[in-house]
Amino acid sequence: xxxxxxxxxxxxxxxxxxxxxxxxxxxxxxxxxxxxxxxxxxxxxxxxxxxxxxxxxxxxxxxxxxxxxxxxxxxxxxxxxxxxxxxxxxxxxxxxxxxxxxxxxxxxxxxxxxxxxxxxxxxxxxxxxxxxxxxxxxxxxxxxxxxxxxxxxxxxxxxxxxxxxxxxxxxxxxxxxxxxxxxxxxxxxxxxxxxxxxxxxxxxxxxxxxxxxxxxxxxxxxxxxxxxxxxxxxxxxxxxxxxxxxxxxxxxxxxxxxxxxxxxxxxxxxxxxxxxxxxxxxxxxxxxxxxxxxxxxxxxxxxxxxxxxxxxxxxxxxxxxxxxxxxxxxxxxxxxxxxxxxxxxxxxxxxxxxxxxxxxxxxxxxxxxxxxxxxxxxxxxxxxxxxxxxxxxxxxxxxxxxxxxxxxxxxxxxxxxxxxxxxxxxxxxxxxxxxxxxxxxxxxxxxxxxxxxxxxxxxxxxxxxxxxxxxxxxxxxxxxxxxxxxxxxxxxxxxxxxxxxxxxxxxxxxxxxxxxxxxxxxxxxxxxxxxxxxxxxxxxxxxxxxxxxxxxxxxxxxxxxxxxxxxxxxxxxxxxxxxxxxxxxxxxx
Numbered sequence: 348x349x350x351x352x353x354x355x356x357x358x359x360x361x362x363x364x365x366x367x368x369x370x371x372x373x374x375x376x377x378x379x380x381x382x383x384x385x386x387x388x389x390x391x392x393x394x395x396x397x398x399x400x401x402x403x404x405x406x407x408x409x410x411x412x413x414x415x416x417x418x419x420x421x422x423x424x425x426x427x428x429x430x431x432x433x434x435x436x437x438x439x440x441x442x443x444x445x446x447x448x449x450x451x452x453x454x455x456x457x458x459x460x461x462x463x464x465x466x467x468x469x470x471x472x473x474x475x476x477x478x479x480x481x482x483x484x485x486x487x488x489x490x491x492x493x494x495x496x497x498x499x500x501x502x503x504x505x506x507x508x509x510x511x512x513x514x515x516x517x518x519x520x521x522x523x524x525x526x527x528x529x530x531x532x533x534x535x536x537x538x539x540x541x542x543x544x545x546x547x548x549x550x551x552x553x554x555x556x557x558x559x560x561x562x563x564x565x566x567x568x569x570x571x572x573x574x575x576x577x578x579x580x581x582x583x584x585x586x587x588x589x590x591x592x593x594x595x596x597x598x599x600x601x602x603x604x605x606x607x608x609x610x611x612x613x614x615x616x617x618x619x620x621x622x623x624x625x626x627x628x629x630x631x632x633x634x635x636x637x638x639x640x641x642x643x644x645x646x647x648x649x650x651x652x653x654x655x656x657x658x659x660x661x662x663x664x665x666x667x668x669x670x671x672x673x674x675x676x677x678x679x680x681x682x683x684x685x686x687x688x689x690x691x692x693x694x695x696x697x698x699x700x701x702x703x704x705x706x707x708x709x710x711x712x713x714x715x716x717x718x719x720x721x722x723x724x725x726x727x728x729x730x731x732x733x734x735x736x737x738x739x740x741x742x743x744x745x746x747x748x749x750x751x752x753x754x755x756x757x758x759x760x761x762x763x764x765x766x767x768x769x770x771x772x773x774x775x776x777x778x779x780x781x782x783x784x785x786x787x788x789x790x791x792x793x794x795x796x797x798x799x800x801x802x803x804x805x806x807x808x809x810x811x812x813x814x815x816x817x818x819x820x821x822x823x824x825x826x827x828x829x830x831x832x833x834x835x836x837x838x839x840x841x842x843x844x845x846x847x848x849x850x851x852x853x854x855x856x857x858x859x860x861x862x863x864x865x866x867x868x869x870x871x872x873x874x875x876x877x878x879x880x881x882x883x884x885x886x887x888x889x890x891x892x893x894x895x896x897x898x899x900x901x902x903x904x905x906x907x908x909x910x911x912x913x914x915x916x917x918x919x920x921x922x923x924x925x926x927x928x929x930x931x932x933x934x935x936x
Contacts, residue, residue, distance in 0.1 A: 349428070349444060349445035350428060350431050350432075350442050350443070350444055350445065351442075351443045351444070351445060354431075354435075354440065354442050354443055355416075355431055357440055358416070358431050358434045358435050358438060358440055358442075359402065359414060359415060359416060359434075360402075361434075361438040361440060362402065362415045362434050362437075362438065364397060364399050364402045364404075364415050365381065365397065365399050367415060367418070367419070367434075367437075368397060368404065368415075368418060371386040371422055372384050372385070372386045372395060374395070374397060379398070379400070380396050380397060380398050380399075381396070381397040381399060382394075382395065382396055382397075383395050383397075385406040385408055385409060385411075386422060387406065387409055387411055387421060387422075388406070388408060388409040390408050394406055394407040394408035395408075402414050402415050404418055415434065416430050416431060416434065417430075419433050419434060423553070424552065424594065424641045424642060425553065429553065432453075433553070455525075455579075456579065456580070458522075459522070459525050459526055459578075459579065459580050460555045460556065460557070460580065462516070462518065462522055462525075462526050462528070463526055463528075463548075463555075463556040463557060463558075463580065464556050465516055466512060466516065466526070466528055466556075466559075467501050467503065467548045467556050468501075469503075469512060469515060469516060470503025470504060470505060470512070470546050470548075470559075471498075471501045471502065471503045471548075473503060473504045473505075473506060474497065474502055474503050474504035474545070474546075475497070477504065477506065479504075479506050479507070480504040480506075482564055483504045483545050483564065486545065486564055486565070487502070487545065490610070490686075490690070491689075491690035492613070496613055496616075496617065499592075499616075500547065500548075500592075500613055501548050502545060502546065502547060502548075503545070503546035503548065503559075504544075504545060504546065505539065505541035505542055505543065505544045505546055505561060506542070506543070507542050507543035508539070508542065509536075509538050509539065509542075510529070510536070510537055510538055510539055511539060512528060512529070512539045512541075513528075513529050513537045513538070513539055518537070520537065523537060524578075525578060525579055525580075526575075526578060526580065527540060527558065527575035527576050527577075527578040527580075527581065528540055528559075528575070540575060541559065541561045541573070543563070543564065543567060544561030544562055544563055544564075544573065545561065545562045545564070546559045546560070546561050547559065547560045547561070547562070547588065547609040549581070549586060549588050549627055550590075550591040551580075551586055551590075551591065552587075552590050552591060552594065552638065553591070554591040555580075557578075557580040557581040557586060558574065558575040558578070558580065558581035558583075558586070558627065559574070559575050560572060560573070560574045560575075560588070560609055560627060560628070561573045561574075562609075572608070572628065574627055574628045583626070583627045583628055583629050584629060584632045584634050584635070585632075585634045585635070585638065586627055587605075587624040587625065587626060587627070587635055587638065587639070588609055588612055588624060588625045588626075588627050589609075589612035589623055589624045589625060590624045590638070590639075590642075592616070592621065593612070593616075593621055593622045593623055593624055594642045596620075596621045596622040597622040597639075597642040597643045598642050598643065600622055600643070601643050601644050601645060602622060602643050602644075602645040602646075602647060603622050603623070603624060603639050603642060603643040603645070603646055603647070604620060604622055604623040604624070604647045604649050604677070604700060605623070605624055605625070605626075605631060605635075605639075605646055605647065605648050605649060605650075606623050606624070606625050606649040606650065606685050607625060607626075607649075607650050607684065608625055608684075608686065609625060610684075610686035611623065611625060611649065611684060611685040611686045612624060612625050613686065613689075614685045614686040614687070614688070614689030614690070614696070615649075615685055615689065615696070617689050617690075617693070618689050618693040618696050618697055619697070620696075620697065620700060622643075623649070623685075624639070631648075633662075633665075633666065633670075636666045636670050636672060637670060639672070640670045640671065640672050643672075644671070644672055644673060645672065645673045645674075645675060646666075646672050646673070646674050646675070647675045647676070647677050647700060647703050648674065648675065648676045648677065648706070649677040649679060649685055649699070649700070650679075660706075660707075660710065660736075660739045660740075660904075661739065663706050664739070664740060664741055667706075668741065673705070674705075674706040675703040675704060675705050675706060675709075676703060676704055676705075676706055676709035677699040677700055677702075677703050678698070678699045678702040678703060678704065679699045680695065680699075685699075707736070707737070707740050707745065707749060708749070710736045711733050711736050711737060711749050711752065711753065713908075714729070714732045714733040714735075714736050715729060715733050715753070715756050715757075717729075717732070717870070718730075718732055718733070720756075720757070726757040726758060726759065727757070727759065728871075728874075729756075729757055730753050730754075730757040730759055730764065731874070731878075732874055733749075733753045733757075734750070734753060734764065734767065734768055735874070735877060735878065735881075737749045737750060737753070737768065738768060746768065747765070750764050750765055750768055789864055789867045789868050789871060790814070790815050790816070790817065790820040790868065791820075791848075791852065792857065792859050792864050793806060793809075793810065793814070793861070793864045793865065793868060794820065794823055794824065794827075794848070794849070794852050795852040795853075795857045795859075796857055796859055796861045796864060797810065797824070797827050797832070798827065798832075798834050798849060798852055798853045799857060802861055803832050804832060805861050806861040806864075806865075807827060807828065807832055809861055809862065809865040810824055810828075810865075811925055811929060812824070812929075812932070813872060813925065813928045813929045813932045814865070814868040814869065814872060814925075815868075816871075816875070819844060819845060819848060820848075822841070822842065822845045823841070823845045823848050823849055826838075826840055826841040826845055826849065827849070834849065834853055837849060838850065865921070866910060866921060869910065869921055869924050869925065869928075870907060870910065872924075872928050873903055873906070873907045873924060873928075874907075876903060876928060876931065877900060877903055877904070877907075880896055880899055880900050880903070881900065883896060884896035884897065884900070903924075903927075906920055906923065906924055910924075
């Protein structure tokens with residue numbers, strides 16, 4: 348794509364250099380030139396010089412320089428064509444392109460953008476003034492949104508009507524399709540895409556409106572959030588909500604906050620952190636990261652803590668290596684989303700960002716917190732789980748820092764942990780052999796519950812062979828199962844060592860919850876399966892087989908993290924994991 352040279356010259360000559368640069372930095376006249384603080388790096392003494400006569404600028408601090416087109420490219424993070432178009436729009440210059448059809452394509456995009464801008468204002472005015480938007484206004488007030496926020500982010504209201512927007516704006520079928528604002532329904536009539544929803548306009552990085560996201564009111568039918576389908580203007584894997592507003596602060600802080608939704612972005616802005624963005628109905632993609640790296644080096648993930656822990660580690664580490672960004676995780680309290688926290692406890696939200704942790708540090712911390720630390724065996728197993736997380740990171744120096752932390756937390760010899768990590772998955776069970784009998788293991792605790800008269804029936808209903816790793820525990824479970832829970836019958840039929848175990852467990856009190864212990868046994872089973880899968884993956888040579896192992900590992904890791912979510916039902920997840928472990932047990936028997 349190119350612009351005719353003579354048009355570029357016209358744009359450059361028409362640009363008012365001082366008027367364009369002044370919003371980004373205050374300048375004062377010194378002799379023939381103007382001097383101010385550089386907008387591209389932090390400084391206390393002005394080293395940014397402008398020669399308005401020749402339309403040139405230079406910073407003697409960071410050594411950046413150029414003409415007004417270069418300035419716009421740098422400050423707005425645009426390519427050459429985008430910068431020229433940005434300037435042309437402010438000077439009222441009609442551009443001509445070097446390839447046939449290119450100019451028409453640009454004109455068509457501009458028509459779509461102009462229509463989207465009209466829709467933004469139509470919906471926004473409807474929210475502010477229309478009687479039918481009363482419930483929407485009440486909802487926003489109840490959520491803590493004030494009039495300033497509503498106007499800044501141009502929130503809107505789509506009335507509960509079939510074609511109100513289409514009729515008022517006179518949108519053609521082609522324009523409906525091109526913008527995604529509507530469609531032709533089953534009886535051949537034009538129909539609005541949004542009905543009875545609060546709307547959040549979505550802009551691209553340059554500030555052009557390209558889409559909408561709509562939230563239903565409480566009690567209404569349909570999905571909670573609804574986004575326009577992808578169009579010529581809008582590709583959700585390449586657009587981030589809020590970037591048009593947040594990029595300036597992101598550049599200044601060299602940090603961008605990535606959250607989950609529209610209200611989270613607005614919440615961060617409300618507490619003085621106007622550098623948040625959110626994907627639009629999709630997870631964070633490499634295209635998103637590629638876009639963000641133009642504005643900041645540090646990406647802070649401000650998702651729900653469990654959701655952040657489920658992010659694919661290999662993908663994040665690849666972003667850090669390939670895109671040269673640092674990925675961190677905000678220290679959000681469990682169960683709190685930033686949008687609500689901004690209203691209820693703004694200081695805590697700000698602390699969540701200032702207290703962010705590197706991505707690997709967050710995951711290691713989760714692994715250590717999930718384990719027990721009350722016995723040598725428990726500490727060894729906790730270290731084993733944390734080492735498996737550390738092993739996924741590609742940088743040896745980074746890995747070693749966390750090995751030292753694990754050794755300190757688990758009171759283990761750091762050199763031995765280093766040897767185990769260096770030896771790879773085959774030797775990771777050197778930390779502790781999971782098949783060695785352990786006093787008061789989770790298996791013992793579950794069997795103790797299984798012989799307890801109060802909760803024995805519930806505990807036995809939760810059990811399965813695959814939850815045990817020791818033959819003695821399996822035989823004890825079978826004895827109880829075959830005796831329908833009658834301890835005396837089980838003791839009479841059991842081998843001497845199993846009878847001794849059941850007799851010992853039967854005289855000990857317990858306050859454990861069967862569901863908690865079963866969940867712990869499942870987590871133990873998942874960790875063993877992950878160790879085995881990684882070891883087997885190291886030994887396969889076929890690419891297709893290796894991909895299957897990787898898929899299984901990612902799925903297990905995701906399910907393991909989901910089990911820790913206290914705010915969602917986990918029984919279904921546990922049953923899926925149990926079925927998977929049982930099937931794998933039969934395959935490997």
